[in-house]
Amino acid sequence: MDDIATGGTAADMDERIPRKLIGSIFAVGSLAFFGILTETVMTVLFPELMRELHVGTATVQWITTIYLLSVAVTMPISSYLKRRFPLKGIFVAAVILAVAGCVIMIFGRSFPVLIVARIIQGVGSGIATPLMINIILEQSPRSKIGRLMGVGSLVITVAPAIGPTVGGAVSSVLPWRAIFVLIIPVMAVSLIVGLFCIEQRTPTQSAQLNPLQFIAIVLGLAGLVMALNQAGVAIGAAADGGSYATAASIACASLVVGVLALLFFGYSSKRSFSPLIRLGILRDPVVLLHLLAYGILPMVGIGFGYVITNLAQLSLGTNAFLAGALVLPGALIGAFFAPVGGMLYDRFGPTRPILTAFAVAIVGPVLLLVFSMRLTPELLAGFYFIFGLSYALGYSNIMTSALSAIPPQFTPDGNAIFNTMLQFGGAAGTTLFSTVLTIAQAGAGNEGSSSFAHATAVGGAWTFAVMAVICVAAFIALAFAFRIRSLRGKRDKAISHM
Template identity: 70%
Template sequence: MSSQPDPSRTATPNPADERIPAKLIGAIVAVGSLAFIGILTETVMTVLFPQLMREFHVDTATVQWITTIYLLTVAATMPISSFLKRRFRLKSIFLAAVALALVGSVIMIFAHAFPMLIVARIIQGVGSGVATPLMMNIILEQSPRSKIGRLMGVGSLVITVAPAIGPTVGGAVTTVLPWRAIFVIAIPLMLVATVVGVLCIEQKSSTEAAYLDPLQLGTIIVALVGMVLGLNQAGVAVSAAVAGEPVGSSAVVAAVSVVAGLAALGAFCWLTKRAFSPLLRLGILRDPVVLLHLVAYLIMPIVSIGFGYVITNVAQLALGTNAFLAGSLVLPGALIGAVCAPLGGWLYDRFGAVRPVLVPFGIAILGPVLLFVFAMDLTPAMLAGFYFIFSFCFALGNSNVMTSALSSIPHEFAPDGNAIFNTALQFGGAAGTALFSTILAVAQAGHGSEGSPEFMHATAVGGSWVFATMIVICVAGWISLAAAFRIRASRRG
């Protein structure tokens, strides 16, 4: 298995062409800040679930839709990012994302009914679904080739670190202020990012008269919504069955949603194959190297994004900590992740993809293994320490997975690859939140009320089930990447 970099990255560059322009840095900072705030406000909510459950009188399975609907909306929006880049100017796309993020934040500040929170999260999800791939497209199109790994690492930092520090920020802010203050604080930060973006975002390629097929868009949205809704409602049905309650409607909705989602996914693939201007050019997935990278990029966020939910809720509902302490438990891992994402990109530029991906991902599995082994005897310090192990290694390796995959496809298809991989990332996160909240809800069902010793013990048991699931997912992701690198090495051999 070779770990040599691609020839395109090892060719001797012209030093004048390999400098990173100041405006490119400003554009990445502006768009990255918007994406960062979007993801941050999404994960901020996880530490607030117990408080939101009390304020809006909803249960665990319902309150998690604050997170799931956001991630689902982001996932449904990202497939159009390739079309948006071809059809509209980068600055126009950026300003549209800002407007959506601002509107969503204003609704969150003033909403006093749970359905309005869901509407706000949908609007914010569309904004973030536009901003995140826009950042990656700017990096892929405008960065010097010898610096693409580290700049993609900076982009991955946004995706990796924001979910991790969200619970910490949420716990800290809500200790001294109402939870709505989080969105009040976000507004001036978004306005500053807007000014920087307007000044720095440059258009390097011409737009074209691309066509957005509503049928293709509709089928991919139905596919994503159906599969996540099916998973969520299956969890509700299982939780109800465990508690001895009727399960008929939830089970029917789950079955219908999954069937509709899979059928729509098949229809989308068929439509894109026949279309003159496909929404996503899925032909790049015929390459098993790209496909295996995608599998890992789809399932690993189930763990990485789900960790923020699991740790903060296990800490509060099983260990009895307050929201501030629960959110602080992810801070050490989040801080180290901020350093490791760009460092991982530098290692990619220096050594290629194999060792900078497989070694840290292999070590990262130790985190959920230790959490599983000590699940019934965890302390807050152990939660933070074991998560630190995972976050350190995950951030080091994850920044290189999409970069490695896109190095195997023609440059003109990079926006499609970017859209597919970012959609997979967000879908995995949405599925992970739904999956882990379901596992905890199943464990908690029929074990008393929140705060009781029986309920706390049941939550700890549910946590052990979650950590076991995480181990399986991490191993599957590592195997997928190892297989991809082996195929790539055999082609060069």
């Protein structure tokens, strides 16, 4: 009676979002947000870093590449960390790594030292992002899980999108190291909130880390990311008429090592009593099709940040700050509507909210393709806005829908797999689109010339065509997944009535 008198039944009370859960999501989410933000914020700073550190374009790109490698090889062990260690301990370790990386970035004066800092930051980010998703999936009320996953997706979708804007804005008025100075106080606040709010709902287990599987996943993911990076360098060099043999050889060798290592990891996991990641969930075609869409869509979502900023500067002649600002409308509206997408999931289920969102998302790159040779900054921002809004509405729901189809004890494994694919997709997209633009610009003269601007616009058209194809492929994969799920439901219902 007291529960009813003070605002609802016991069931209603159980479905309220606990304040400590909100604090936990804020603490871990802000840590993950700034970790992912630094992934793209550094791309705007490459010219300044090249001058300060006396390195070339191919070398300075390792500031981002080594970060992506560190994140990619850390995320797969999130399932093991979740089973083996308390959530609060994992969180504290991530904060320590993030702050240590920032301090080294602030005081480091040589390129190798900055590389070490980026490795440390990448490991911290690779721990924080899956931890946030695990807390949401484990501790959210069932009726609110969609909207809270939407809040969590803000980290995934908004941080990389606004990175170029933040980098351009800060570096225009302050030294680039000020970015990391500003991040440290936020990390301190996150630490305090996290220590107070993060709760352990499930007991830890005596899970063991299989060293061979860990080495295999590190070599596999590092090999594939390295292959993508060096393939882009080789193609770009070949398009410019330069030497590409070394980069091509590294790309081929990395690809072979990566594929063989992943095959060994899969083989070993099937025969291991306590595998690093339990891959059995991928036998379900519904989960596998969701994973395909979740992996290829970030190629567009994260790749847009690179494409828009470069197209605006090199083809439309805008400055760096305005180029970064063109991403903001779509990114900010995404920040507002990502939880709305989760609310639609909670109310209508996964099928209609997800398929509708990505049917509309396809319109963005299609319009950019149609108008590619007569774009203005306003059209560029407006058409990206269409994609950014729809992408934010639907993307986080893909993982929520997929993980709802697997037993709860395998949720950390699914989380690790999906977050790893997200990271890999983002890295692949940036490499793919930078290569497309480089090929289009080859032999077009010097930067700033009309022929170079026209060639960049042509490369933009090619890029938008590839983006549209990727969006259509993801939509088809999701449509098939929901079709299979619907047929299963009808079959199970028929069996239950027999």
